Structures are given as C-alpha cells and as structure tokens.
Amino acid sequence: MKGFSFTASARAEGVAAKGWLRGHKWWLLRRATQIAALGVFMAGPLAGLWIVRGNFASSELLGVVPLADPFMFAQSVVAGTAPIGVAMLGAGLIALFYALVGGRAYCGWICPVNIVTDAAHWLREKLGITRDRKLDRRTRHWVLAGALLASLATGTIAWEFVNPVSVLQRGLIFGLGAGWTIVAAVFLLDLLITRRGWCGHLCPVGAFYGLIGRASVTRVAAERRGDCTNCGACFNVCTEPHVITPALKGKGSTLILSGDCVNCGSCIDACPVDVFEMTSRLRREAR
C-alpha cells in the first residue's frame, strides 16, 4: 500500500511536530495501565502471584481492601439486595477513586473493551470505512435507565446478563468460552456500523462512570487555547469530540468539564502546538 502508516491519521500532525514518542505519550501510558490492570488480576491464576483476587466486578486487594463496581452495586440495590458492609465499602472506594481521577478514566485507562473499540476505530480509519449510522450520544443514558428498570423488574443485576465489559474482563481472568462472540459484536459495530458506537453511544457502564465524573477533580484543560491553529487534530483523535468545543473555542473556563471526557489525553498527544494539558480542577479554580 502506498504511503501506509500504522500511525492514526489524527495523530500525524502531533507526531510530525513532536516525534512519535511524545505524540503517543498518553496513549502509551494508557495502554500500559490497561494491560497492567488486567495483568495484576491474571498474575494470580497464571503465575500464583495473588496481588488481587476476583475481577473488576469485585475484588480483594492484598487480601484486605475490598473493591467493587459501583454500577453493579447500584443495580443490586435496585434489585432488592440489602447491601452488606464489605460491598458498600468496596463500591464506595471505587466511586471515590473515579471521582478523583475522572469518572470515565475507567473507560480510557482500565476497561479492556476500550482496546477493542480503539482497534476497531483504527481499522475503520485505515480501511476508509465511512458508513456511520448516527446514534444519539445520550442513548447510553437511556440504556442505563433501561438496565436499572430491568434490574427492578427482574430482581437481578440485569446488565450482567449481557455486559460486554464484564464478559471480556472476566473472560480474560477466568475463561472466556463463547463470550468472544459478544466482544466480536462490539468490534464489528464500531468497525462497520457506527463510529465509536459502543463506548461513545451505548455503553451504560461508561454512562454511569460519566455521571460520577461530572464532579471529578482530574481534568484536561485547553490551557493555551490562544495558540490553536485550527488544525482539527484534537477533534479527530477524540472519542467524544463534543467535550472539547467549550474549553477550546468558548470564552469561559479552559477546563474540559463534560462527564463524557474519558481523560485519555489523546488531545494532548495529537496537538502539534501543545494547547492541552492534564491538570486538576482544584489547581485551576484556585487561580
């Protein structure tokens, strides 16, 4: 193929201006974190190294600290379970953690489905697939509401009967079986049907963390927006481009405040003139 490059085209300008490494700094950190997160869970069953037991749904860190997924906890309560102390503590710790680092940082930095959908998006771009069945980004909130309604109606943790996030992370830690079909369906949705379809439009887990993230402390800021050359690289690389507009083009705060932002830092990587930076809401507001 003539002129083929593995680098995503949205990152090309950043790479040209800053070199490959700096043009992928946050991407590399993110992939390393995602792999490490799975790695500590898989080290137990594979190598007998039990740093953490369980899986992303609920776990025990170093045999002491309980951690639990707050979305599943919410469904469980709606389904009629009287929560016990460990479960509340675990879900509380995780909710608190994401309130600090950015709710959907879960999506960008931990969730293994993100690797699948990013791969689908990369392939989609390289193959020049432009078909894009438009979905409303708010659909995920209605799926979230639907999952809670179904939990109430059936008295079960309803989303767990289909959740591709659980299927993949649990599958990698405990055995996947035919679960790969669900993951493949998400990949094909993002590749062939809707651009950023799953994570950006449908997934209620991300929607839930997005709600936590509305108040999150860690944020990306378009700090030097005066330098913007309107090249569009940040919008192209971003999984949720609408979050950038108010910070970059608005008159108010330079902080990206939308809960939809996954704090992935791709805009920082892609910007050839270093407009963006990872910062904290507290530091910014103190000024």
Add this chain to the structure above:
Amino acid sequence: MADSKAPSRRDMLTGAAKAAGVACLAGLALTAYVESARDAEAKALRPPGARPESEFLAACVRCGLCVRACPFDTLRLAELGDPAALGTPFFIARETPCYMCKDAPCAKACPTGALDRDLPSIRKADMGVAVLVGQETCLNYKGMTCSICHRVCPISDEAITLEWQTHRGRRMLIPVVHSKTCTGCGTCEKHCVVDRAAIRVLPRELGLGGRGRNPAGRPA
C-alpha cells in the same frame, strides 16, 4: 423557518418521547432476556451457603472470589453456553463435587452476601439434594450391594442410609437419602459407578416434592 439552534417545543417533546421509548424498550427487552436466562439448569449447582436463586441473582456480582477460595477447584464461573446464568459461580457434581470444607472458605470470601458469609457450618449448606433418579440402573435395585454412594458420602449414615426393602418380592439393601441432612455436595453423584449417575444432586425445588394443601395423614 425556525432558528436551527433553538429546537421547537414539538422537537423537544418528540425527542423526549423517543428517548423514553428507547429506555422502556431497552428495559423490556433486557427483562425478557433475563427472565429466559436466569435460572440455573438442574445440573448446575450453586456454592454452599448460596441464597435462593431469585435472591442470589440480585446479589451475586460474578467476581469469582468464591472460585478462588475453593481449595479443590470445584467452582467455576459460567461462560456463555454453560448451564448457569452468565458469569455466576456453579459446579457440576459429576465432574468435581464439593468436598465440604468445615469452614466453607468460598462462602466466607463472598463480598456481597450472595453466599452466606456467616454460614454456621458446612452441614447447614444447601447446594441441593441427592435423589436416586435411576432406579432402573442402580445396582442396589438389581439386588447387588454396590452401595458406593453410601460409602463415599461425607456424612454417611446421616445423609444416606442403607435400608432393607422388598422390591419385586426380593429383599434388597437400598440407599435412602435424607433430605434434611443431605447438603447436596455431590460426592455420591461423582462416584456412582453406572455410566450416567443413578444418584444425582438436584436443586431442592426440583428434587423434592411439595407438602401439598391437604397432606395425607395430617393430625386432625
């Protein structure tokens, strides 16, 4: 023409109606699917201390801490196509039964209470109940004294006893399960010598009859 930036009241209302419709549809579809997929099949048994299936599915987050706590690798999490709800812990007695650890480490490991963390004793565990379903293949019913189920039972002479009975005019030593003491560990099913186990552990609601509205022989 209306300003495209400001949606009309009609647009707002249709938008809201559509969204509400999507939520209801998503909820309904998921409800229907969950209802069809919720119950464990007869061959899948829940870990010791499991709450009744309806409460279990409201509490279990499918984290696998019970699986990790089991020293015999009896438990596993259901993969797509396994006979229990996706991701939930279960075991198949014919493959690996529960070895009835005294302290029930699996139940103690549960972070949600789907398994009773305060299970007083493994003897109180209710994984199911053994039922001698294959009376036509059971060797004892053929007049032999196999009795392997009785010999391997961890609480032999309590959960399974051997009793002389007369069948087809012949005296036979028949294994009899006592549902009050049987924990459903499945050791009998695991060791049954016939090709497909003649004694099987079934979830209690499948394995036992009900009392009925008008029980015979009730006191007046």
